Amino acid sequence: MQHYTRRMVTIVTEAALERALILELEAIGARGFTITDARGKGSRGTRQSDWAQEGNIRVEVICDPALAESIAERVRAKFYDHYAMILFLQDVSVLRSDKF
Amino acid sequence: MQHYTRRMVTIVTEAALERALILELEAIGARGFTITDARGKGSRGTRQSDWAQEGNIRVEVICDPALAESIAERVRAKFYDHYAMILFLQDVSVLRSDKF
């Protein structure tokens, strides 16, 4: 099978940001994303999911490297200063080049 | 510590497929898997987890590269056409070569 390399951006941030973040991702041109509920700890303290309001979400977007950079840059500019958030990038192999 | 490189297949698909997918994975020879509940959006529209029936699952299988290829191929052949699904592969380092 032919494989293609794409970039996966993973963002872990406050659940309250879900709507705003999705709007942002779609505005930049992401064609898909996957979200899971999470909890965690970081420089902004512990974030438990006992209370929906207080939990984290973990968002993954697979796309081409250029878009991944734009996402990282835009998300960083818009949200980093004031929200609990981390972002990291990885390479992934996909089967359908046209999809991502 | 000695590290070994293995392959991780990640599949994001409809929650309704969980049983069928597990049967398939075990038939191909996967010795383990990890599942988390997810939601998301892709070419087949938005999939929310409000209603268990409508949500996604995110399945990870760590195995040797050859098995990873078989899984990708078989899952693609059996499910790609008719189900909301993405699949991607990554390299991971593990500590116990005999386990995966």
Next chain:
Amino acid sequence: MQHYTRRMVTIVTEAALERALILELEAIGARGFTITDARGKGSRGTRQSDWAQEGNIRVEVICDPALAESIAERVRAKFYDHYAMILFLQDVSVLRSDKF
């Protein structure tokens, strides 16, 4: 944008271990972690999340490679023998080198 390479340790293990594992991670020096609830199957059988007690958790820690090694070693020494657990490592690109 400048990127930095860091290491991500992912641990999938019994939900009952959450507290003990977090204490351990913090003792070793991890500055953050992300946890999601999971279920799965491995050499120690099926672990369903129907009953909170019986489910798995999936813990991610991003840090520098040396710390990642320490975490892997310590966790392996302390928990591998008696708990359902897998651990794997990956490289990830991050934007802020001081954070991880």
Next chain:
Amino acid sequence: MLNLDPVILFFLLGAFAGLAKAELRLPAAIYDFVSTLLLLAIGLKGGVELARAEAGLPAIELLALLALGFGLPIPVFLVAKFLGRLPRADAASLAAHYGSVSVGTFAVLIGHLATQGIAYEVRAPVWVVVLEVPAILAGVLLARGISSGSVEWKSLLRELLLGRSIVLMLGGLAIGWISGPEGTAPIQPLFFGLFKGILALFLLEMGLIAATQLGSLKRNAVFLVAFGVLMPLFGALVGAVLGRAIDLSVGGITVLATLAASASYIAAPTAMRTAVPEANPALSLTASLAITFPFNIIIGIPLYQRLATLVAGF
């Protein structure tokens, strides 16, 4: 004319919140909790009544129900395929959904009949169970043809018969029957006393879900709306006539008409997803959940009640 029972208002509240995209998502666990309670309560109620009255389902009734379950999908399929020009798989999927039944609609109906003090055959929950599966099998047959070896019939049947609604309803029925009115007295405050309140919560959620489902109504909108309103009317007619033919009471005819008019949105979608994956799941679910379900509980039920009175007169 319209059924504006408070529980229906809860449905409308949910639908409003969903359409307005209000911040009102209810976690899936709540849906599971509420629907589990409803299914058990419906079964228990039937079981307790069966214990009071004579037990058993007359053979003729069983035959009639099976005929309805296997037969109703056929006209649905033909309409969808030839009038709606849908692909075979989609038409078959619609046939499965509309041939099968909706427990939510049944719950609203029995709440409605109880408020009005109208009696019906106490074994009605058994009808729901009997009617759920055959239409789904028929739908798969219509999609695949009889000869097709590609269907895993055994596992499909197993999955259907062990589905959530059947297990909980039949389980509740058995418990109610074995324990009787007195034995179940200590658990009645939860299952009977709170029935309508729980139904209200259930309908709130159904409203939310139906509203999000409406989003899929872009293509085929005209056909789907027409289909989702006219098909239940046709189903009700068939159900009512059949009910009359096997000598049901007026209440019983109303129940059978409503069941025939109702469309499945749980068992059928799940089964078709596995057995006929090439069918577009959003199509059937939108018709069933976002159009037929509200139509039936708001407009249909009072209508079918009149129809039953009319038909019973012959």
Next chain:
Amino acid sequence: MLNLDPVILFFLLGAFAGLAKAELRLPAAIYDFVSTLLLLAIGLKGGVELARAEAGLPAIELLALLALGFGLPIPVFLVAKFLGRLPRADAASLAAHYGSVSVGTFAVLIGHLATQGIAYEVRAPVWVVVLEVPAILAGVLLARGISSGSVEWKSLLRELLLGRSIVLMLGGLAIGWISGPEGTAPIQPLFFGLFKGILALFLLEMGLIAATQLGSLKRNAVFLVAFGVLMPLFGALVGAVLGRAIDLSVGGITVLATLAASASYIAAPTAMRTAVPEANPALSLTASLAITFPFNIIIGIPLYQRLATLVAGF
């Protein structure tokens, strides 16, 4: 002197469990279930009473409520900024929280008044709805200044008006009003019969949450505690005087004083997080949830009741 109703004891149990780090986490779905029931019940109760009595909110009352909602944040802001030396954004956020209201406090209050047999204006749930939003808008204005174009007012307002508590309370109110005492009878066992039990569960959870929130009380501890206790007293006074001015009953004055004293811990935090992200969310939430909420339900309510009797005498 203290309000030690059993539901308050549930709050203390939760707080103890949280502080002792007992293994008592309740999943978020339970919180959602319990709070949905409470909000609907409060709305329904008001609606049913409105259907019984005369309907409508006098214009003067509406004006007074809006004045309270938009006005109360100003002194809060000034105190926080100049006495507390907080950054502007944080002071504005506190203003939004303390100007707005807490439905949980309202629920405890009406439970308390019911136990004591004290009547109050049946439209009180409408007051809660009217008071929730204006202070949040005022808080955003105080943070940004009037000229600021950076606030997306439209989407903020939309989000606020379609918030969970408003939709459920107004929805319940509408249903209760339309269906009246008799129409809602079948759903009363769930929403009215279990009200106090559900409130007990809710407060158990609030205790747990408040306790974990206390952990953030490291910096500004002295100011926050003083603020969290004195500000409600000031709010209660303003509310009571206003209630007297518009001729409310003693019960009504108690309600308005308590609402003014209460601080939002759901709508305000959510809105400020989006509209004024540079404000430290832990600061306002700790004050509101871990200090003012317990203070109000345990010590405040009996106090505000006396205050109301006093003020009503003038």
Next chain:
Amino acid sequence: MLNLDPVILFFLLGAFAGLAKAELRLPAAIYDFVSTLLLLAIGLKGGVELARAEAGLPAIELLALLALGFGLPIPVFLVAKFLGRLPRADAASLAAHYGSVSVGTFAVLIGHLATQGIAYEVRAPVWVVVLEVPAILAGVLLARGISSGSVEWKSLLRELLLGRSIVLMLGGLAIGWISGPEGTAPIQPLFFGLFKGILALFLLEMGLIAATQLGSLKRNAVFLVAFGVLMPLFGALVGAVLGRAIDLSVGGITVLATLAASASYIAAPTAMRTAVPEANPALSLTASLAITFPFNIIIGIPLYQRLATLVAGF
């Protein structure tokens, strides 16, 4: 002979669904909700009765309970190690499970006694609390030996005493005691009125869980089944004799016998997992949950009741 109360039928329904692999998974949040309600209700009930009657636990009774809790694990350990030829850690784990108690079994028992109108000492919930912890400590001692420094006793004890069931039961007890029958009246519809219904849901889930647990019954099957049936009989005998010795009522002897017969499936597994990780968790849990629990609630309870009558005659 068998206890076929409807709540037991719910257990059987769940077990059937689990064994048949029916699509009936209930989310963990429902289990948490239902078990929270049960634990609080048991505590409240005891507290309200204590407030009515004289308070306090006689010293002799406390001593007897501690002796039972610390003593019962020893014969269990010996049987498991020498008859069952299990490794030391596994035998110690079984000792902890069977020495400790099952709140679910206690809930079924008090429901059963209430139906039969049999009185028992109102402080019985306190017995449950007192009996939960000692056996677990004994189990850890049996696994590690007294000298072992590897056990973090302090954190273990903390975890045990702040466990979910103890906090909720003792918390409910305290609230019931402080508030008394009248104070708790408004919350009784939820906690007392729905008790048996909630218990039915709880047992439905326990049936599902027990069934999935049966899957682990491959190795040691014969030993585990024999152990899971005979050990409770032995425990019941010890409990009954002890209850007679400290002059309990017939109802009280039944309770103590049942508690001694019951095996923990929440506190013990959690604690042993941390304190004795090399013990195979599936082994003890299968015996306790899939064999002893059903045996006790279906066959055991009526048996222990007879035993109590017999023993009380001496």
